[in-house]
Amino acid sequence: MRNRSKKGFGGRVRELRLAKKISLRKFAKQIGISPTYLSKIEREEFPPPAEEKVKAMAAALSQDLDEFLALAGRMSSDLGRIIQRQPREMATFLRAARGLPAEEIRRLTEEAEERRRSS
Amino acid sequence: MSLGAIGTDVEPVIPNVKFLSKKVIEAEADALLVAYGRDCSPITKPPIPVEDILETHLGLSLDLDDLRKLVGAEDVLGATWMSTREVFIDQSLDPDEHAKMRGRYLFTVAHEIGHWQLHRQYLLPDEAQAGLLVKVPTEALLVGLTEKEKRRIERQANFFASCLLMPRAMVCEAWREGLRFMRTFNFKTDRALKRQILGREVLRHIVNTFQVSSVALCIRMAELGFLERYGLRKPGSSEAA
Numbered sequence: 001m002r003n004r005s006k007k008g009f010g011g012r013v014r015e016l017r018l019a020k021k022i023s024l025r026k027f028a029k030q031i032g033i034s035p036t037y038l039s040k041i042e043r044e045e046f047p048p049p050a051e052e053k054v055k056a057m058a059a060a061l062s063q064d065l066d067e068f069l070a071l072a073g074r075m076s077s078d079l080g081r082i083i084q085r086q087p088r089e090m091a092t093f094l095r096a097a098r099g100l101p102a103e104e105i106r107r108l109t110e111e112a113e114e115r116r117r118s119s
Numbered sequence: 120m121s122l123g124a125i126g127t128d129v130e131p132v133i134p135n136v137k138f139l140s141k142k143v144i145e146a147e148a149d150a151l152l153v154a155y156g157r158d159c160s161p162i163t164k165p166p167i168p169v170e171d172i173l174e175t176h177l178g179l180s181l182d183l184d185d186l187r188k189l190v191g192a193e194d195v196l197g198a199t200w201m202s203t204r205e206v207f208i209d210q211s212l213d214p215d216e217h218a219k220m221r222g223r224y225l226f227t228v229a230h231e232i233g234h235w236q237l238h239r240q241y242l243l244p245d246e247a248q249a250g251l252l253v254k255v256p257t258e259a260l261l262v263g264l265t266e267k268e269k270r271r272i273e274r275q276a277n278f279f280a281s282c283l284l285m286p287r288a289m290v291c292e293a294w295r296e297g298l299r300f301m302r303t304f305n306f307k308t309d310r311a312l313k314r315q316i317l318g319r320e321v322l323r324h325i326v327n328t329f330q331v332s333s334v335a336l337c338i339r340m341a342e343l344g345f346l347e348r349y350g351l352r353k354p355g356s357s358e359a360a
Binding site for chain 2: 014018021023024025026028029034035036039040042043
């Protein structure tokens, strides 16, 4: 019925849901969507749902929220607000940090948090 | 409800569908419940978690979709694609969208489990052939079966579903419990009518606890000999026939 080789957002949700032994209908209820809709999302016939639903899925499946949103092709709405508040600085900062190894980014994050605490 | 499988221009080779006695089918359903209890969690009371049995125990996928469109037939409510381990239920039975269809939905899930447990050997391709085969709509897969064999296969899956959703021991216990409860109401009428009223009320209670349709329950109760004892009629329609 479907191409099982693709593992986008929907395929990943199904994989994680089954690993947690949650049935389609139970999971749909937990997220607040209909089982038919969830079934189509998991088979990637429908695109990922709205941000709030993706967040609920991430929480129910114990996944990192931002990574899960990225998999769904979305960005947490608070990030948009952060950039809009300081568009030039934040955009420049992100472009500068782009491509740095994860360890470096973590170090910069810690430094930023330290500065925020002491300011 | 029908059985899905495989085939293109290579017509599937389907051996004659074996006769299975009710006893054998019921034993198969009971064995599945025991296996599920061992692997997942023991089922101590109804309703039977047929969706969990299908997805987490048997490792089949369960989906809801417009099956009439997918399969291209009007009367298909469930279909199983054996080679890809996929079960589809028609979205018109989605119990969260149509609460009244809950019993029918669970029965269809159990019916497809019945096909998987009892009939997959007829339709799974040989490994050597697997590369040649692609999936086609469900109905086409029964190409190699005679009408009699098709009816047999459907009847077997229906009886399996009935046993799976309403295990003998649980139904008997629910019946006894229901009667005990109903007898606490003291109402005066003649004995035969009282038995009928009691029977009907207990049936209503069991329909809710087992989450099955009243037709399916009546067929099971008739099978177990309860209806006659309480002067109740056997259902005319045949969801589980």
